[in-house]
Amino acid sequence: MSRASATLTVWASAWLAGAAAPDDVLDALAPWADAHDVLAADDAAAAATDLPGPGSPATSVTFLLAALRRAAPRGQARVVLPVAGDIRGLPGPGGFSDAALAAGEGVLFPDAGFGAVPSVVADGVLRWTVHAVPDPVPPAEHVPLNHAEFDLRDQVRRSASVLTSLGVARHRPGVREEIAAALRSRPRSLWPDGMPGQSLRVLQHADEVDAILAAASVDEPGGALSASAAGARRDALRPIEAAVRVARRAAVAEAVRVLATSPAV
Structure with missing residues (x-):
């Protein structure tokens, strides 16, 4: 289906460009789940993004947007839709690539140096787990x-x-x-x-x-x-x-x- 990651990719990019408000991003995600929360995948991602890490209470998408603004005020997002045998768009081995491949989707923020992968953690709750992506990210695939x-x-x-x-x-x-x-x-x-x-x-x-x-x-x-x-x-x-x-x-x-x-x- 059209993925939640596609929605976040488009709306987060529009927000970073000044073409949308934060509440617009939250409203656009609402059809995918009753609630969305955000957690860093590990201590390294938590330190890089100032988001709560494992063992801490999850936060909201609003704080993910704030982390984006701090890291890459005019950055753009990319959607990744990997499957076994077709991993185009992934940045290389690492937590983000592994999680996105398992989920079949994810959002990469190459200018910010991290990515987010959605997963259902409870009835009506979609969690965006944020992974640091410190290595150079390959150029975006260009298909007209x-x-x-x-x-x-x-x-x-x-x-x-x-x-x-x-x-x-x-x-x-x-x-x-x-x-x-x-x-x-x-x-x-x-x-x-x-x-x-x-x-x-x-x-x-x-x-x-x-x-x-x-x-x-x-x-x-x-x-x-x-x-x-x-x-x-x-x-x-x-x-x-x-x-x-x-x-x-x-x-x-x-x-x-x-x-x-x-x-x-």
Whole structure:
């Protein structure tokens, strides 16, 4: 789904650029959880950010924003969406990379020297664990949004015939309703004024493709695939999943770029 990390990346960047207020950031995160708290991952991260460390009561996102302002007043954030075999965007070995890979997402603040990874710690509570990232961060991946959008649509087209031949794209009763229900159940992301229209379109399309991927991964009732067919299905879906991640990263990066040059509020 469109990730909580994408929301924080866009809104924190807009706030640092003066294009949003702190309360706007908090309101935008609200659909993802009833409450958000923040804790440093270890003593080193706590010392670098002045955030509470392990064993201390957690603090709020407001204090994370304050730490950002102190460390990099005009910095920008990056979303990372790593999976095994595709760790593009991670800064190298370390606590942040390990946690982001386990979660499948995270927010990197390269100018500030730290990153945050979300995880559910209680019913309705999302915790942002902050890790120091002291090593030089690799340059941001640059994928033109037009290219990412085209590739996403192209991968969907290419894989459709394979999925059909495997029997996982055939019509089954209620599949359209299943996809629609999956989309309705996802948190409704809130975006800043000035969010590029193409970024919004690509993020929405990525959510739709994600819902279709989930439906395509479900076997027909009583018709479990053989091991070889299941492997072929995984191979067919993998390029689409990668294209979804690339499209989301490109859409968020373009939004950050545009909002960073927006007139301050």
